[in-house]
Amino acid sequence: MRYAVNFPGGTVQYVFGSFSESLPGLIPGQAVLIADQNVTGLYPSLLKEYTIAQVPPREEQKSLAVVGTLTEQLLTQQVHRKTFLVGVGGGVITDLTGFLASIYMRGVSFGFVPTTLLAMVDAAIGGKNGVNIGGHKNFVGTISQPKFILFDTQFLKTLPDAEWSNGFAEVIKYACLFDKTLFEELELRDINYYRQNEMALSKLIKRCVELKNIVVVGDERDTGLRKLLNFGHTAGHAFETLHQLPHGHAVALGMLIACRVSEDEAGLDKTVIQRLKKLLQQYELPVQLAYDTDSVVNILKMDKKRNEQAVDYIVLREVGKAAIKTISFEVIQKALESYE
């Protein structure tokens, strides 16, 4: 399956198929693969024909220092304006490759082969890329679209358990925000079902891609609608910072706090939070954390979305219907205190 999506910043080909069969046709001329070292280690025969710049795994690789090192490496390999860069890996690699390609010689074409569930349903899509500065995530970056994204679910066969639940946190996020039917489908299944059922997994990924694209096409530069994708990420970010939680775990807890806020501020039925708790547990995500409310609120106040006493916050009216609302820190504090 293959289709194109037109964004204000360019057209992206979405290709669902095999890496070895599809990639050659997507990269005219010279190409360099910027690839996660775990992936190159796991798939040596698949990648052996390509020129590869390897990047060790881990979030710390999303740095300006690594961008500098890769730039020098590309220069040595005589990478020129017409060379294609292809990021092969999880979100760390797609963010890094997209950023590097956007600034290398003022921009070269690039594509992605996401190899984690999270990168397939979220990180590779939408054109946002960048690196971290100190403790500030994604602080420098660009919005530029890849020429293609190639989805080959075979890569997921080697994905560690923890990365599956991280990815599912974002899948559940899309269901909460936009798709009641998807929420109900997820309720009937679990991670093992999707791991063992390739057709259902592919369908699920395609649906998430479609949902994210609808939002990004409407607001590529993140001035309105795209903010909805921050559902669960406001408190989630604070939990991630304070407790060094995996991103998916932090988002799971953040979504629960957002539901608690939504009960008072958006009329969300009280049964939803119970359903969401059960769903998150089904996908091996946490629903409890011993946090200090004041510390969480202090982090929120320092967050870049700050607006004096309140914050732009994503609330649910019902499963599948979300809204952006200005919510005071006082209300969030109460929700954090009353969540159990």
Ligand SMILES: NC(=O)c1ccc[n+]([C@@H]2O[C@H](COP(=O)([O-])OP(=O)(O)OC[C@H]3O[C@@H](n4cnc5c(N)ncnc54)[C@H](O)[C@@H]3O)[C@@H](O)[C@H]2O)c1
């Ligand atoms: N640009 C965006 O819109 C956007 C959206 C969401 C997240 N992100 C970014 O994505 C990053 C997180 O992405 P991630 O969760 O994919 O993390 P990641 O890239 O660190 O990958 C997670 C782990 O999985 C390993 N891995 C990758 N593919 C594998 C495979 N097929 N088999 C076995 N192991 C494999 C990696 O080596 C790594 O250890 C964060 O930096 C986040 O900021 C960006």
